[in-house]
Amino acid sequence: MMQEITTTRGNHLIDPVLHIWHGEVALYLFLGGVVAGLMIITGWWKTRAPDAPQSRALSLLPWAAPVLLSLGMVFLWLDLEHRMNAFRFYLAFRPTSPMSWGSWILVAVYPASILLAWITTPTDLRTRITTKMPFRAAFERIGAWALAHTRLVARINVLAGAALGVYTGVLLGTIGARPLWNSAILGPLFLTSGLSTGAAFMLMARLADRERVVLSRVDMGLIVAELLLIGVWFTGLASAGGAAQVGLSALLGGPYTAAFWSLVIAAGLVAPLMAEWLEHRHQAIPGRFAAALVLMGGLALRWIIVYAGQYTGWASHVAAR
């Protein structure tokens, strides 16, 4: 029994396989995840112990959230084909569009992350900045409000960070035409990966030893959760219909298999988990090696999923009946 399909269609970036989203989208999703992780972890830290002493690095780390998010938005903007129309995202709210949700979530993320960063900034630095700011009175009023509502700002950061982290996965997960992506697991998976890469990003800074130990322990739990979520994602696809299985085949025997299993699973999850576990077992202060691997793995995860998801689709099933 044969089934041979030929087509006269050869549209650029559509045929022979979809290839519309490239590295820019993967970088945006990665940076969005790191920012989500940073906001949740630093917000949670501040909620738990608002007045506990912190290393200077930990106090300044929340500033990385708006900076990395801006970088991510540059990548997102570069991916647009009609860049001058980017403002259109903010002239509409479309409840059925995850991208529309994401655009508006970013509006909440910016002020929330900047306020948290302001709260955590060491007092001496805050005073120096305030004296140099234009509109000083208004600036001081906003800053004073944030300082008086530390827990509220921290909690908003946890919520906005969670929304951002889940959104980066839901953006792909709701696209039914790409069976590899079309899974409810992608939201929690990207959130967990975002938390893990956020913790890893923090571990790259010059933190106090006790802060490193806490973050490293949290990261170990997150990596285990991530491995379990990937297992659930794969199981869901394998037990779904033919299109889902074709989608999964891109990572199980298909062209993205080697990259996924070596860069994401082995080097990006299992190796840093082992390294962190050995550090704890020998009561060593967690270093930057495992953190660097986690960051590489987080980027590889998104890069490979973005590409592999486009490699397969329903279109390969289009045929005469």
Add this chain to the structure above:
Amino acid sequence: MSRIRKRYGMAVDTRTCVGCSACVIACKTENGVADGFCRDWITTSTTGAFPDLTMTIQSERCHHCEDAPCVGVCPTGASHYGPGGTVLVNQTKCTGCKACIAACPYGARFVDPRTGAVDKCTFCVHRTERGGATTACQDVCPTESIVFGDLNDPTSAIAQLIAKRERYTLLPEAGTRPKLFYLT
């Protein structure tokens, strides 16, 4: 008397289509489609075991789905339902984010490199909404295999064909309720 809303659809007769690509060329000419791209195309599938082979030729395009995922994912409202339930793109609102392209299970959309906006079949709405009864692809089909019309009008040629003939749609399992029918 209440007016029944129009519901545009298209039927392609796979018994008479010879895959000459006249519809593809007519569409490109009528709509000024960018070089190297097409809004409609011909798919030929051969199935069976030699010598019992069956060849089916399909003229394909956007299916103008009634539950179009491309409309749902569009963040700006550029992808929308137009007259008669046609699925259209408002190019002035399109950011070229390409979410609709990813969401289309039929691969019917592409980015027009001249504008950066997404382009696709419109069921020649610029003709049909000005009183024209046919699309460009239908006009030139030498075997009269393509029939466009109002599915809600029981006197229309397409409604009668759909009522009488055996037919199928592509990827019904995608749940998009396409309005491009293939007659067998």
